[in-house]
Amino acid sequence: MLEIKNLHVQIEDKRILNGLNLTVNKGEIAAIMGPNGSGKSTLSYVLAGKEDYEVLDGEILLDGENLLEMEPDERAAVGVFLAFQYPLEIPGVASMTFLKATLNAQRKARGEEELSTPDFIKRVNAAAQQLEIPKDMLKRALNVGFSGGEKKRMEILQMALLQPSFCILDETDSGLDIDALRIVSEGVNALRSPDRAFLVITHYQRLLNHIVPDTVHVMHSGRIVKSGGKELALELEASGYAEYRTGEAA
Amino acid sequence: MPAVQETIDQVRSIDVDQYKYGFETEVEMEKAPKGLSEDVIRFISAKKGEPEWMLQWRLDAYKRWLTMKEPNWARVSYDKIDYNDIYYYAAPKKNPAPKSLDEVDPEIVRTYEKLGIPLREQEILAGVEPRNRVAVDAVFDSVSVATTFKEELKKAGVIFMPISEAIREYPELVKQYLGSVVPVTDNYFATLNSAVFTDGSFVYVPPGVRCPMELSTYFRINEKNTGQFERTLIIADKGSYVSYLEGCTAPKRDENQLHAAVVELVALDDAEIKYSTVQNWYPGDAQGKGGIYNFVTKRGDCRGKNSVITWTQVETGSAITWKYPSCILRGDNSRGEFYSIxxxxxxxxxxxGTKMIHLGKNTTSRIISKGIAAGKSDNTYRGLVSAHRKATGARNFTNCDSLLIGNECGAHTVPYIESKNASAVFEHEATTSKISEDQMFYCQQRGLSEEEATALIVNGFVKDVLQQLPMEFAVEAQKLISISLEGSVG
Incomplete structure (x- = not known):
C-alpha cells in the first residue's frame, strides 16, 4: 500500500528526515513512536504534501503512484487523509458546509457523481451519532470555539465521511481526556478494514491500548531505528527512548 | 450550501479572463459635444425636454462646481481627470425615448439579455413566482431604455420610472425632494452630477403601501470616453416599504471612465427602504490600466419617526471606488444600517464606508463592513458615527473586518466617532486577518483545490453581509466575489 524509500527532507536548511524507509500494508495499523523532534510530524506533513518541506531524495508510493508529484488536494482524492494534531478553524463556514464541499470535491476529482443532499445528510448523521457529535455542533463554524476533544472528534468524523484508504493520525490523543480518547478510538476502530491502512503517530502507549497496532516503528533523528510488533510499544513505555539517544550530542 | 457549490463551479468555469461583462455593443449613438460648458448643460436639458426650473437648477450647480476643488483626502491616487475630455451625454440615436420595448434597438435588448437582465416581461414571468418578480429600469449610458412592470406597479400606486420622465410628469414631487438629502453644494462630484445628470430611477411609494415586487436599476456604460452621471431618488411615504437593487457593468477599455452618481433616499414616518447594490464596473487590467472611477454620493434621510434605511453593498468592480452610503437619522427612533462587502x-x-449621523432621540445604527484585499490592491474602510447634542439615547454598533490574501495588498480602517450627547453609546470592533497557509493546507488536505479553498474561506468571512441581500442576489454576489478573487492565490 504505502512505500517510503530513502526519504530525505529538510525545512529551511534544517535536515529533518534522513533516509527514512517504511512500508505499510493494506489493512495494517502501523504505529510510529519516538521522542520530540524525531521528525514524526514532519513525516505526516510530507505525506500530505505541505509546502515548505523540501524533499531532497527518496520516494513515496501509494499503491504504486508517486505521491510527491501530486498537490495536496490530489493526494486527498487518491485517499490520503491526515487527522491534524491542531485542526484549523474556518470562521463563518458551518461544519456541515465544509463536509459537503470537501466530499463533493473529492468525488468530482475521482470522476464520481456528487452526493445528493438527503444521502449526504443521512451519512453525516450516522457518522456523527457514533462519535457522539450533537447536531448543533455541525451547524457551528468549523472548529471555531470547539474544545480540544470536539476538534479531534470532528477530524474523525471527516475521516469517516471521506472514507480514505490511507489515514494518518498525528498525535490524535494529545489533549484528550479518557472519555474523549475512548470515543475517538472507537471511531477509528470502526473504520478498520482490509482495504485501509493507518499510520498512527503518538508519544504514548496509552492510545495504542485503544487502537491496537499490527506493527510499531521507533523513529529517531529522522529514521526508523527499530520495528516490531505491538509488544514493542510496551517495552518503550517501560524503558523510554534513552537507548536510542546514545551517540547524540547532549 | 448549494451556493457554495455554485461558487466553486463558477470559479472553475472562468478562464484567465475574469471580467465577463467586458463586451461592447455596436449601436449608433448621439452625443453632446465633448467637454463641459453651459451649452452642453442646455443641450442635455433640451434633450430631456426639461422645464425651465430644472435647467436653472443645473446651471446653478455648474456655476458652483466651477468654484470647487476636487477632494484629495481619500486613500486613492490617480492621474488628474480632464473634465473637458469627457462626453457628458450619449444616447442611442434610434429612438432615444422608446414608448415600449418594441421600439428599443434590438442590439440593446440583446445586450441586456447577454448581461442576464431580461427586459421582456413575458420572459421574466415564465416560471417565476409572482412574489419573486423584479421590476427593472435599464439605463444605457445616458438614457433609460426600458422600464418593466410599470403598469402593474401603477396599480399599487407605486411610481417607478426614469427620473427624466418623472421631472416632466411629477414635477412637484421631484421639486420637493430632489437635492433635499444631497444638496447641490454637497461635494465636488455631487455638484458635478447635479449639473450634468442624465438618467437614473425615480421611485415613489405612497403611504401605507408595501411595494409588491423588488425594484431594480441596471446601469450599463457602453460608449467610449463617456461619463455616466446617474441620479436616483427614492421616496417612501408614511408606513410604506420598498426594496431596491442596483447593478452595474461596463466594457473593458484601456482608458478610465468616470461614473459620478448621486442617490437620495427619503423615508417618512414608519417607512422602510432597503437599498442593495451589486457593483461590478470594469476594474481595469492586472497592470491597473483602464477601469471605472466610481465617485458616488449616496445618502438616505430617515426623515420620519420610526423610519428605517438599510444599505447593503457588494463592491467588486471599479479601478477606484470612493463611496460612503450614509444615513441621516433625523426622526426619533429611526434606524440606519450599512452592510458592506x-x-x-x-x-x-x-x-x-458609511456615515451615521444621529440627530433624533433613541436613534440606532449598525455597521457591518467586510473588506477583502488581494493582489496589489488597497482597501480602506472610512466611517463616521456622530451624535448631535439632542440625540439622546443614540446607539451604534460597528464591526469592520478585513481579510488579506497574499502579501502585496493593504487593508486600512479609518473610523471617526463624534458624540455631543453623553447618553450616546457607540461600540466599535475591528479585526484584520489573513488567510493562513495552514488554513489553506488544511482545506486542500481535505480535497479542495486552492481556488475552492479560498472561495470557501471568503464565503465564511462575508456571510453576515450576504445574509442581508435578497436571496437571488446573494447567490449572484457570492459568484461575483469568487470571480473577482480568481487568480489571487498561488
Missing part, C-alpha cells in the same frame, strides 16, 4: 484585487483602490 468590498473586494479588491489587481491594482484596484477602494476607499469606502
Amino acid at each position: 468590498a473586494v479588491s484585487n489587481g491594482m484596484q483602490q477602494v476607499d469606502s
Whole structure:
C-alpha cells in the first residue's frame, strides 16, 4: 500500500528526515513512536504534501503512484487523509458546509457523481451519532470555539465521511481526556478494514491500548531505528527512548 | 450550501479572463459635444425636454462646481481627470425615448439579455413566482431604455420610472425632494452630477403601501470616453416599504471612465427602504490600466419617526471606488444600517464606508463592513458615527473586518466617532486577518483545490453581509466575489 524509500527532507536548511524507509500494508495499523523532534510530524506533513518541506531524495508510493508529484488536494482524492494534531478553524463556514464541499470535491476529482443532499445528510448523521457529535455542533463554524476533544472528534468524523484508504493520525490523543480518547478510538476502530491502512503517530502507549497496532516503528533523528510488533510499544513505555539517544550530542 | 457549490463551479468555469461583462455593443449613438460648458448643460436639458426650473437648477450647480476643488483626502491616487475630455451625454440615436420595448434597438435588448437582465416581461414571468418578480429600469449610458412592470406597479400606486420622465410628469414631487438629502453644494462630484445628470430611477411609494415586487436599476456604460452621471431618488411615504437593487457593468477599455452618481433616499414616518447594490464596473487590467472611477454620493434621510434605511453593498468592480452610503437619522427612533462587502484585487483602490449621523432621540445604527484585499490592491474602510447634542439615547454598533490574501495588498480602517450627547453609546470592533497557509493546507488536505479553498474561506468571512441581500442576489454576489478573487492565490 504505502512505500517510503530513502526519504530525505529538510525545512529551511534544517535536515529533518534522513533516509527514512517504511512500508505499510493494506489493512495494517502501523504505529510510529519516538521522542520530540524525531521528525514524526514532519513525516505526516510530507505525506500530505505541505509546502515548505523540501524533499531532497527518496520516494513515496501509494499503491504504486508517486505521491510527491501530486498537490495536496490530489493526494486527498487518491485517499490520503491526515487527522491534524491542531485542526484549523474556518470562521463563518458551518461544519456541515465544509463536509459537503470537501466530499463533493473529492468525488468530482475521482470522476464520481456528487452526493445528493438527503444521502449526504443521512451519512453525516450516522457518522456523527457514533462519535457522539450533537447536531448543533455541525451547524457551528468549523472548529471555531470547539474544545480540544470536539476538534479531534470532528477530524474523525471527516475521516469517516471521506472514507480514505490511507489515514494518518498525528498525535490524535494529545489533549484528550479518557472519555474523549475512548470515543475517538472507537471511531477509528470502526473504520478498520482490509482495504485501509493507518499510520498512527503518538508519544504514548496509552492510545495504542485503544487502537491496537499490527506493527510499531521507533523513529529517531529522522529514521526508523527499530520495528516490531505491538509488544514493542510496551517495552518503550517501560524503558523510554534513552537507548536510542546514545551517540547524540547532549 | 448549494451556493457554495455554485461558487466553486463558477470559479472553475472562468478562464484567465475574469471580467465577463467586458463586451461592447455596436449601436449608433448621439452625443453632446465633448467637454463641459453651459451649452452642453442646455443641450442635455433640451434633450430631456426639461422645464425651465430644472435647467436653472443645473446651471446653478455648474456655476458652483466651477468654484470647487476636487477632494484629495481619500486613500486613492490617480492621474488628474480632464473634465473637458469627457462626453457628458450619449444616447442611442434610434429612438432615444422608446414608448415600449418594441421600439428599443434590438442590439440593446440583446445586450441586456447577454448581461442576464431580461427586459421582456413575458420572459421574466415564465416560471417565476409572482412574489419573486423584479421590476427593472435599464439605463444605457445616458438614457433609460426600458422600464418593466410599470403598469402593474401603477396599480399599487407605486411610481417607478426614469427620473427624466418623472421631472416632466411629477414635477412637484421631484421639486420637493430632489437635492433635499444631497444638496447641490454637497461635494465636488455631487455638484458635478447635479449639473450634468442624465438618467437614473425615480421611485415613489405612497403611504401605507408595501411595494409588491423588488425594484431594480441596471446601469450599463457602453460608449467610449463617456461619463455616466446617474441620479436616483427614492421616496417612501408614511408606513410604506420598498426594496431596491442596483447593478452595474461596463466594457473593458484601456482608458478610465468616470461614473459620478448621486442617490437620495427619503423615508417618512414608519417607512422602510432597503437599498442593495451589486457593483461590478470594469476594474481595469492586472497592470491597473483602464477601469471605472466610481465617485458616488449616496445618502438616505430617515426623515420620519420610526423610519428605517438599510444599505447593503457588494463592491467588486471599479479601478477606484470612493463611496460612503450614509444615513441621516433625523426622526426619533429611526434606524440606519450599512452592510458592506468590498473586494479588491489587481491594482484596484477602494476607499469606502458609511456615515451615521444621529440627530433624533433613541436613534440606532449598525455597521457591518467586510473588506477583502488581494493582489496589489488597497482597501480602506472610512466611517463616521456622530451624535448631535439632542440625540439622546443614540446607539451604534460597528464591526469592520478585513481579510488579506497574499502579501502585496493593504487593508486600512479609518473610523471617526463624534458624540455631543453623553447618553450616546457607540461600540466599535475591528479585526484584520489573513488567510493562513495552514488554513489553506488544511482545506486542500481535505480535497479542495486552492481556488475552492479560498472561495470557501471568503464565503465564511462575508456571510453576515450576504445574509442581508435578497436571496437571488446573494447567490449572484457570492459568484461575483469568487470571480473577482480568481487568480489571487498561488
